[in-house]
Amino acid sequence: MNSTTKSKLQIDIVNVGHGDCIIITWRNNFNQENWHCIIDSGDGSTTANTSIDKIIIKRKIKKFDLAILTHFDSDHIGGFSNIIDKVKVLRYWSPYTPAFEKYLWLFGQRGINAIKRAKSIEEKLLKQNALIESPVEGCMLSPTDGLKITVLSPPIKIFEKLLEEKDIESLFGQYPTFLGDLVIDNNDIDLEQDQRLLVQSMYSRLFKGMIRRNLVEENKEINNDSTQINLGKIDIDKQLICNKMKVEPEFFGNNVLNDTSLVFKIDCFIEKKWFSMLFPGDLENWLYLIAKHSNILKSDFYKASHHGSKAYVGNDEAYDEVIQTIRPNITVVSANGKHKLPRIKTRNSLIRWSTNVFCTQNRCNEYFNIDGSLASSGNNSCFDFYKCKSKEGSICFKLEQNKISVNSQSCYGTYSVNNYPVIQFQQHLIPDDSILTRLTENEIIQQTKWVLNKLKVIHEERKKGLKDLGSEAVTSSEIYSISLQENRNLVQKQIDQIFEYGYSNNYLWASNERGRWQKAYSTPGKDDIRVMWNIIKRADILLLNIKELQKGISSNILNASKDLLSEYIEKQTAFPKELVETYCWPLLIKTIIRNYECFGLTYTTYKSAYVWLLLVKYDKDYGTIMADMLSDFKTTFNLNDDYFYLNEDQKFYEYSKSFINEGNIIRICSSLRNDYNNKKSPEKLAISNIFEILNNKREVKIVRLE
Numbered sequence: 001m002n003s004t005t006k007s008k009l010q011i012d013i014v015n016v017g018h019g020d021c022i023i024i025t026w027r028n029n030f031n032q033e034n035w036h037c038i039i040d041s042g043d044g045s046t047t048a049n050t051s052i053d054k055i056i057i058k059r060k061i062k063k064f065d066l067a068i069l070t071h072f073d074s075d076h077i078g079g080f081s082n083i084i085d086k087v088k089v090l091r092y093w094s095p096y097t098p099a100f101e102k103y104l105w106l107f108g109q110r111g112i113n114a115i116k117r118a119k120s121i122e123e124k125l126l127k128q129n130a131l132i133e134s135p136v137e138g139c140m141l142s143p144t145d146g147l148k149i150t151v152l153s154p155p156i157k158i159f160e161k162l163l164e165e166k167d168i169e170s171l172f173g174q175y176p177t178f179l180g181d182l183v184i185d186n187n188d189i190d191l192e193q194d195q196r197l198l199v200q201s202m203y204s205r206l207f208k209g210m211i212r213r214n215l216v217e218e219n220k221e222i223n224n225d226s227t228q229i230n231l232g233k234i235d236i237d238k239q240l241i242c243n244k245m246k247v248e249p250e251f252f253g254n255n256v257l258n259d260t261s262l263v264f265k266i267d268c269f270i271e272k273k274w275f276s277m278l279f280p281g282d283l284e285n286w287l288y289l290i291a292k293h294s295n296i297l298k299s300d301f302y303k304a305s306h307h308g309s310k311a312y313v314g315n316d317e318a319y320d321e322v323i324q325t326i327r328p329n330i331t332v333v334s335a336n337g338k339h340k341l342p343r344i345k346t347r348n349s350l351i352r353w354s355t356n357v358f359c360t361q362n363r364c365n366e367y368f369n370i371d372g373s374l375a376s377s378g379n380n381s382c383f384d385f386y387k388c389k390s391k392e393g394s395i396c397f398k399l400e401q402n403k404i405s406v407n408s409q410s411c412y413g414t415y416s417v418n419n420y421p422v423i424q425f426q427q428h429l430i431p432d433d434s435i436l437t438r439l440t441e442n443e444i445i446q447q448t449k450w451v452l453n454k455l456k457v458i459h460e461e462r463k464k465g466l467k468d469l470g471s472e473a474v475t476s477s478e479i480y481s482i483s484l485q486e487n488r489n490l491v492q493k494q495i496d497q498i499f500e501y502g503y504s505n506n507y508l509w510a511s512n513e514r515g516r517w518q519k520a521y522s523t524p525g526k527d528d529i530r531v532m533w534n535i536i537k538r539a540d541i542l543l544l545n546i547k548e549l550q551k552g553i554s555s556n557i558l559n560a561s562k563d564l565l566s567e568y569i570e571k572q573t574a575f576p577k578e579l580v581e582t583y584c585w586p587l588l589i590k591t592i593i594r595n596y597e598c599f600g601l602t603y604t605t606y607k608s609a610y611v612w613l614l615l616v617k618y619d620k621d622y623g624t625i626m627a628d629m630l631s632d633f634k635t636t637f638n639l640n641d642d643y644f645y646l647n648e649d650q651k652f653y654e655y656s657k658s659f660i661n662e663g664n665i666i667r668i669c670s671s672l673r674n675d676y677n678n679k680k681s682p683e684k685l686a687i688s689n690i691f692e693i694l695n696n697k698r699e700v701k702i703v704r705l706e
């Protein structure tokens with residue numbers, strides 16, 4: 001061991017035209033030997049291969065300790081067979097090939113070619129005894145001293161989905177790629193045994209985030225897979241997706257390949273500090289990464305994703321959101337103007353966030369506005385705008401003794417390693433974009449489903465008596481703590497959005513107080529409302545107090561206090577009183593009006609007026625009772641004809657004509673929870689008088705609902 005040897009990191013961004021090829025050379029001060037890693041291999045063209053060969057010779061590379069294919073795409077896989085022929089590869093990583101091989105019938109020609117090429121590279125490497133692996137999110141390892149690799153994506157769930165043919169239409173049939181449901185941990189297994197076989201095999205090879213590939217077995221499994229015939233029937237408008245992506249049909253499925261790129265960080269310990277590099281392959285949709293890993297995306301060095309193309313979070317373009325999460329000091333773009341890449345929007349966003357931008361192309365033209373502001377070019381690629389020309393050779397970053405040296409000029413330089421003050425200033429320039437806190441539609445749907453499930457569980461627990469029957473619905477802070485328990489970590493703002501979304505789309509009931517969504521509950525269904533009606537209709541008379549009588553029966557019933565009644569319904573159905581009063585009651589009004597006659601009762605003392613709604617069921621003939629009761633009421637309180645009722649005179653008259661059979665049971669459900677023996681308050685007095693009238697004077701037995 002030579003203790004004077006310093007740690008040294010070299011990052012070669014090989015100029016392969018349109019495509020990616022990065023070669024990392026690392027030497028830790030304890031190691032005598034260099035550790036070499038190659039990430040992607042260009043498109044396989046002679047010029048690209050020559051550029052790679054030059055670096056291999058320059059760095060005296062005899063073996064690659066690790067070769068990584070970020071995804072199956074020709075501009076990344078093309079040069080590998082050339083490399084393998086010349087340099088030994090000890091270890092090889094790629095996405096899990098069988099998950100894509102299963103869809104050869106679906107991909108455009110470009111995808112098919114790349115997947116087949118990947119297969120042949122794997123076969124070749126197998127013969128050379130290379131270790132072939134597919135790491136997934138959660139894989140962390142330190143293949144050599146002072147260097148660690150953390151894989152952030154793809155999640156194994158996406159391979160599982162592909163292998164078991166789950167949600168294939170939404171995965172392939174949407175652009176940007178639909179990733180929202182990956183954020184949710186959904187462990188339901190509901191598939192036929194034979195469809196799960198491929199998944200089970202994959203999991204049997206998984207250990208600590210690493211799938212150890214077994215090509216022989218995988219081939220057998222894919223050949224025996226009988227489910228592909230059924231898959232042919234799925235309904236995806238390929239042309240529509242290609243139009244959205246603005247690509248030829250041969251590119252169909254390319255976004256799925258891009259969004260299943262291996263995304264990983266490499267950290268090197270150099271000069272008492274970790275230097276972190278982020279390699280996202282051709283990732284387009286950052287939704288999953290930002291939702292799950294925003295805390296560890298921050299990197300010193302960033303290989304711009306997808307050759308500086310569009311960055312999405314869900315359905316929205318989100319350049320700033322992505323770059324403000326990564327906050328790199330150095331960003332490298334590998335592109336040459338093909339496919340209009342890199343996009344000037346990407347470059348401008350990088351500049352806004354004060355990163356030093358390097359590109360495999362040289363800017364040959366400058367623009368600036370007279371006032372010094374950034375000249376813009378609309379939607380062009382910056383390659384066209386700045387009339388760029390290809391750089392001679394590759395870009396090499398050298399990290400040694402706290403210093404980064406680059407053999408090439410930056411496309412844009414802030415020349416500040418500590419860019420914090422600049423960023424702070426920039427933060428005022430860029431309005432806090434809502435995307436990071438505002439969930440995208442897809443994610444909201446998934447989160448709402450989760451909340452809805454929790455609400456249903458809570459309702460079931462209340463029903464079974466496992467949970468106290470509180471009269472309030474479930475509060476947002478309750479949801480918040482459940483989300484923490486389940487590692488979902490929803491923030492208050494997100495819960496607000498979920499409640500709002502669920503409420504406005506009729507998925508759940510929620511209450512908004514002072515502009516904030518405070519409580520929610522699982523919405524009662526038609527059957528639940530019917531049960532409530534059955535409870536109500538057992539009462540022959542409903543006595544509800546109300547502040548003042550209004551025009552129209554329904555508005556009176558709507559505004560009447562239902563305190564005791566809704567409490568009673570809560571006990572019977574487990575739906576909180578609050579929900580019964582605000583949600584269910586309005587749904588019941590029509591039925592109540594159809595079945596009950598509604599009267600308004602008022603009486604005044606020298607101090608104030610008291611008002612009740614008296615609802616009497618049609619199917620009992622209470623005409624006389626009502627007439628007598630009201631007149632008694634009138635005399636008792638000396639009301640001088642100022643009582644009134646809400647229905648037409650004729651109906652009331654009809655009631656008055658007939659007589660009630662002695663001994664009938666009248667059930668009264670009152671809205672008041674008074675002790676009726678206490679006759680001190682005039683309100684109570686009035687109520688007890690009604691009972692008295694019905695109970696004693698008319699010799700009718702009254703049973704109050706409890």
Ligand SMILES: [Zn+2]
Pocket residue numbers: 019020073075076282306307
């Ligand atoms: Zn690419």
Ligand SMILES: [Zn+2]
Pocket residue numbers: 071073257258282
């Ligand atoms: Zn790609």
